[in-house]
Amino acid sequence: MGPQKGELLRKEAGIFTFRDLLEYFPFRYVDRTRITKITSLHMQLDYVQVKGRIVHMEVMGDKRAKRLVARLQDDTGTIDLVWFQGWQWMQKSLRENVQYLVFGKIAAFNGNLQMSHPEMELLSEATIDGKRHLEAVYSTTEKLKQRGLTAKAIGKLTQNLLEQMNMNEIQENIPAPVLQQYRLMPRSMAYFKIHMPASEEEAKQAQRRLKFEELFLVQIKICRVKMRRQAQSHGFVFGKVGEFFNDFYNNHLPFPLTGAQKRVLKEIRQDTATGKQMNRLLQGDVGSGKTMVALLTMLLANDNGVQACLMAPTEILAQQHFKSIAAQLENMPVNIALLTGNIKGKQRKQVLAAAADGSLHILVGTHALLEKEVVFKNLGMSIVDEQHRFGVAQRARLWEKNTTPPHVLVMTATPIPRTLAMTVYGDLDVSVIDEMPPGRKPITTVHRTEYQRPQVMDFIREEIKKGRQAYIVYPLIDESEKMDYENLMKGYEEVKAFFPEPKYNISMVHGRQPTEMRENNMHRFVIGESQIMVATTVIEVGVNVPNASVMVIESTERFGLSQLHQLRGRVGRGADQSYCVLMTGNKIGNESRERIKVMVQTNNGFIISEKDMELRGPGDLEGTRQSGILDLRLADIVQDKAMLAAARECAEKILEEDPDLLAPENKGLFDFLASQKTKSQWSKIS
Ligand code: ADP
Ligand code: MG
Numbered sequence: 265m266g267p268q269k270g271e272l273l274r275k276e277a278g279i280f281t282f283r284d285l286l287e288y289f290p291f292r293y294v295d296r297t298r299i300t301k302i303t304s305l306h307m308q309l310d311y312v313q314v315k316g317r318i319v320h321m322e323v324m325g326d327k328r329a330k331r332l333v334a335r336l337q338d339d340t341g342t343i344d345l346v347w348f349q350g351w352q353w354m355q356k357s358l359r360e361n362v363q364y365l366v367f368g369k370i371a372a373f374n375g376n377l378q379m380s381h382p383e384m385e386l387l388s389e390a391t392i393d394g395k396r397h398l399e400a401v402y403s404t405t406e407k408l409k410q411r412g413l414t415a416k417a418i419g420k421l422t423q424n425l426l427e428q429m430n431m432n433e434i435q436e437n438i439p440a441p442v443l444q445q446y447r448l449m450p451r452s453m454a455y456f457k458i459h460m461p462a463s464e465e466e467a468k469q470a471q472r473r474l475k476f477e478e479l480f481l482v483q484i485k486i487c488r489v490k491m492r493r494q495a496q497s498h499g500f501v502f503g504k505v506g507e508f509f510n511d512f513y514n515n516h517l518p519f520p521l522t523g524a525q526k527r528v529l530k531e532i533r534q535d536t537a538t539g540k541q542m543n544r545l546l547q548g549d550v551g552s553g554k555t556m557v558a559l560l561t562m563l564l565a566n567d568n569g570v571q572a573c574l575m576a577p578t579e580i581l582a583q584q585h586f587k588s589i590a591a592q593l594e595n596m597p598v599n600i601a602l603l604t605g606n607i608k609g610k611q612r613k614q615v616l617a618a619a620a621d622g623s624l625h626i627l628v629g630t631h632a633l634l635e636k637e638v639v640f641k642n643l644g645m646s647i648v649d650e651q652h653r654f655g656v657a658q659r660a661r662l663w664e665k666n667t668t669p670p671h672v673l674v675m676t677a678t679p680i681p682r683t684l685a686m687t688v689y690g691d692l693d694v695s696v697i698d699e700m701p702p703g704r705k706p707i708t709t710v711h712r713t714e715y716q717r718p719q720v721m722d723f724i725r726e727e728i729k730k731g732r733q734a735y736i737v738y739p740l741i742d743e744s745e746k747m748d749y750e751n752l753m754k755g756y757e758e759v760k761a762f763f764p765e766p767k768y769n770i771s772m773v774h775g776r777q778p779t780e781m782r783e784n785n786m787h788r789f790v791i792g793e794s795q796i797m798v799a800t801t802v803i804e805v806g807v808n809v810p811n812a813s814v815m816v817i818e819s820t821e822r823f824g825l826s827q828l829h830q831l832r833g834r835v836g837r838g839a840d841q842s843y844c845v846l847m848t849g850n851k852i853g854n855e856s857r858e859r860i861k862v863m864v865q866t867n868n869g870f871i872i873s874e875k876d877m878e879l880r881g882p883g884d885l886e887g888t889r890q891s892g893i894l895d896l897r898l899a900d901i902v903q904d905k906a907m908l909a910a911a912r913e914c915a916e917k918i919l920e921e922d923p924d925l926l927a928p929e930n931k932g933l934f935d936f937l938a939s940q941k942t943k944s945q946w947s948k949i950s
Pocket of ligand 2: 554555
């Protein structure tokens with residue numbers, strides 16, 4: 265290939281080496297013996313191959329948006345082929361009245377079917393290989409195509425390479441027992457078959473092997489990072505359960521722990537007893553009782569002579585944690601304080617002094633805790649609530665609060681799908697609270713449209729009559745979005761019309777209010793002075809009003825699944841039956857319908873997070889975008905989650921038995937990883 269084409273291949277497709285070319289995998293296969301008649305084309309066919317001659321060609325559109333339209337005819341009908349880009353070049357190269365083999369995707373335009381930017385091949389030149397009728401299809405770009413580097417041409421390059429190379433050079437990197445266990449084909453065969461399969465089945469098996477390899481190697485790398493960290497960083501040894509923990513557990517525990525809470529505490533106990541630094545992610549649905557686990561964990565730390573801190577993402581949440589924890593520890597000799605941006609002057613000085621001289625056992629606060637002036641005598645346990653609100657860098661600053669890094673427990677109510685946890689947070693240990701405190705009734709969720717608003721308001725009235733309270737939440741996706749505020753105000757007026765003063769009190773809460781006003785309004789709702797809270801999503805995190813039994817979400821279409829789930833979690837906190845009403849316009853799109861269906865069907869945050877990832881794709885989930893970990897070539901952590909779990913299991917087992925990969929059966933893997941060293945940046949995960 266000439267230098268110009270070579271340069272283009274580097275620029276457009278990132279193909280620099282033979283290896284890159286081999287790893288430029290096809291994204292699908294076509295059966296080149298299957299030719300569809302033009303009359304039987306329909307949208308559901310997706311990619312098709314048709315055969316015919318061009319009977320007419322015309323450049324259409326105005327100056328700025330020209331396109332070439334070529335009409336293709338076979339013995340059953342015609343279809344338009346359209347080029348928007350590179351059309352001058354196509355116009356020159358296409359010929360009328362000769363037979364073409366045309367391959368492309370069916371689309372609809374003004375009610376007619378058409379194919380845009382199809383691959384064109386003169387039938388006289390088309391080689392339909394009798395033995396191998398399955399042809400790999402590679403992605404290509406307009407620029408590549410114009411230079412003759414069509415999908416087909418790329419395929420040819422690859423085939424040339426495969427025919428000339430010694431396949432033994434592709435060395436196996438998965439240990440033989442794993443290949444056997446999962447019935448995977450050898451690596452060299454997979455590289456060959458993925459490009460030149462003889463059948464659908466062969467193509468599938470080759471893909472399966474290479475996907476597994478991809479996931480397996482990621483897992484091996486993550487597990488090694490984790491092992492290395494555990495071997496290197498020594499943590500405090502919490503050797504005993506002492507007076508603080510036992511006194512609280514035996515004399516002050518307000519309720520028996522759930523089985524899940526006990527199990528998680530045990531996991532934390534085990535971690536912290538080893539001398540390794542704990543780095544644990546605690547997932548538990550809204551209301552599953554993570555705070556109690558945090559409290560007991562902090563007491564465990566105090567028992568072992570170190571201080572503990574709990575960091576929350578908002579002022580309100582920090583205050584709430586402080587109040588409830590302080591109340592629970594009232595009759596115990598534990599010194600606890602609150603530190604937020606609002607705590608100033610003498611009070612702040614006192615808190616800082618107590619942290620520094622070690623007389624403070626537990627410090628609760630916002631990210632104010634991260635500031636340099638906050639110095640601990642001996643911090644041994646840092647707990648972060650709602651971790652997804654904090655960046656990785658912020659979390660890392662907690663580590664630096666002591667010479668021996670404190671143990672870290674991050675808690676989240678936004679369940680991270682297991683598959684994602686295994687990759688993005690793969691080097692954290694994960695604990696799950698998968699059980700709700702007893703007596704909770706699942707929240708009843710319904711979908712209502714604009715027509716039914718009066719009935720919804722009546723329903724709220726009934727609940728208020730029973731002494732309950734209600735939230736009505738409006739979307740506020742962007743703080744600067746004027747429309748959203750207007751809708752909120754309109755909504756507020758409307759609610760007021762249904763619930764007139766003085767019989768009813770309504771609190772309105774949103775981010776544009778002065779803090780004091782907002783907190784005052786919120787407080788009125790917390791103490792039951794107002795029965796209804798009209799709010800934006802500022803209430804998403806934290807607010808705890810067990811007496812509230814109705815959550816009405818306006819413009820549900822505009823919320824993502826996990827946000828809806830978070831909002832719903834604001835009710836159902838007491839023993840009463842609670843309700844969530846998802847309001848939408850009278851007409852809604854398919855994806856919104858899907859989301860609403862999931863919400864109506866389940867209260868389980870894990871199912872919802874999995875579904876959320878399915879609908880939005882993993883790249884959109886918080887914290888994953890920058891990680892680069894999801895840059896997988898073949899595998900897809902949503903679709904291939906079973907395989908991912910298997911790969912994880914394999915990787916763990918192998919490293920457990922042979923941490924340095926020195927056993928003979930792991931030699932291939934060892935060599936492969938060594939050869940890759942320069943390329944990887946895996947030490948940066950999490
Ligand atoms: P989250 O996991 O969302 O942070 P919280 O820790 O705020 O949940 O707990 C929610 C509510 O459940 C609190 O009122 C808490 O006191 C209560 N709770 C927690 N654990 C139990 C339990 N084992 N039995 C009964 N109630 C519990
Ligand atoms: Mg919580």
